[in-house]
Amino acid sequence: MILVVNAGSSSIKFKLYDISQKNNPISLVEGLAERIKVDGALTIKMNDKKHQFDDKMDDHLMAVKSILNRFKELKVIENIEDIKGIGFRVVHGGDKIVKPVELTDENKKTIEENIRLAPLHNPGALTAIEAFEKGLPNAKLVGCFDTSFHQTMPEKSFLYTVPYSWYKEYKVRKYGFHGISFDYITEECAKIFNKKKEKLNLIICHLGNGASMCCVKHGQSFDTTMGLTPLAGLMMGTRSGDIDASILQYMAKELNKDVYEITDILNKQSGLLGISEISSDMRDITNEAFHKGENANRAYLTLELYSERVAEYIVKYANHLQGNVDAIVFTAGIGENSSVIRSWAMERVKLMNIEIDKEKNEADYDLYMEISTPNSDVPVFKIRTDEELMICKETLKFLK
Known part of the structure; x- marks a missing residue:
């Protein structure tokens, strides 16, 4: 199975896929862990039925453990090791990350460096990545970035008409977002x-x-x-x-x-x-x-x-x-x-x-x-x- 995660500073949105038929992933459950660091609330949707839990979540690691425990309780998974990969939506990869990457220490450092460009989004993603790394230590962690699809833009598209030194020294440029969606639509159009x-x-x-x-x-x-x-x-x-x-x-x-x-x-x-x-x-x-x-x-x-x-x-x-x-x-x-x-x-x-x-x-x-x-x-x-x-x-x- 593959777990897809979109995390914020106080929430983790997730979706679990069965990948036994590799060319046709099947969605099994989706849900939201929210109010992390406050009191905690977990919603899991499965077979058109909504399950709600008031699990205490002092941090993202507790939220991860709660999600995995409820998966087992609902018999979505027998063993957490069945989750072979976790794909994270990350908002900002700057100009270094141009495609999906394995979340190595070096790539996590790049996410951290780009907190200055995405202060509302990258910290939550990084916190969730580290929490899942501890909760599912054997799973492959992959980052998909909203900015990466746009790294093919030429300079004439991404440069602002401000002092060029702002770009060289402070990375002031157009990055663009929603890249995961644009990439998906482009692939769908290729099929259509x-x-x-x-x-x-x-x-x-x-x-x-x-x-x-x-x-x-x-x-x-x-x-x-x-x-x-x-x-x-x-x-x-x-x-x-x-x-x-x-x-x-x-x-x-x-x-x-x-x-x-x-x-x-x-x-x-x-x-x-x-x-x-x-x-x-x-x-x-x-x-x-x-x-x-x-x-x-x-x-x-x-x-x-x-x-x-x-x-x-x-x-x-x-x-x-x-x-x-x-x-x-x-x-x-x-x-x-x-x-x-x-x-x-x-x-x-x-x-x-x-x-x-x-x-x-x-x-x-x-x-x-x-x-x-x-x-x-x-x-x-x-x-x-x-x-x-x-x-x-x-x-x-x-x-x-």
Whole structure:
């Protein structure tokens, strides 16, 4: 079996896969250990049934032991040694890690070095890695990094127009995120189009509470919207996306706050929530806009702003690809499920002839569905991403 882990400073999200049929990993259970260092709560979903436990978790190691003990109690595993590999989602690998790696001491040191670039995410990942290393000492530990897929970007894509010394001395550059999802979608498109990955040109819209887009050229990341941090690029659930950098100085003075406090507002009180003043959830905003709630006008404006930003990047990335685009793909929570955002975004792409099939756009689907008509210059798809499965498959390669 392979265990896939996405850990934070006080939580461990996990999914366990049966890899006995190596080309077709099967999900057995998934769950969440949370409130670590507070009191502890563990939820395990298995066979459409949810099991909840109030296990004490003073630290990540206690959480790991709790997860493994409950696996045995629920008869998911007979022996913890059946878990041969653990794949970790790690947010930031900097510019040194360009693909999934075994989590050696050297690679763990790289994660630690990049805490300065991802202070909210890398510490929790590192703590969980060390806890599982103690809890499952014989398992192979593999790290899959959100930044690694984007390390193929050329300098003209990743450099900022700031003093070059900032890049050389302080690593100020665009790194990009959601790379595991973009890699998964690229591989899925290779299957859908029966085309070699290195021949694919895609524009992928990973639209969730955190949102970013990627220009995939010849199967590799050529450009992406997120930057040094996940704050850049698109408007998101609570993140502003791109703004005039001088706003920080201006609002720090106006509100008598420091740059850290203003940045916190841009991360946690902006985007959909900031503009709509309704919610950070696209479903709430869409419902308010179309059911004429008291804030319908503001909700409608929020949808327009969001769709416009997505459309602008689609046009930019189509230009990067010189119009040679195999597909435009919508994925993640909003991208997979919001027919409004898909149709509104594509309506605003004026430089390509794109026609959305209303019925297909609104239809239920399993893994993927083309939503454009045959009249379109470029096919448009909605595809369900699966970052956990991607991590599982990458981890499996290290076991062979």
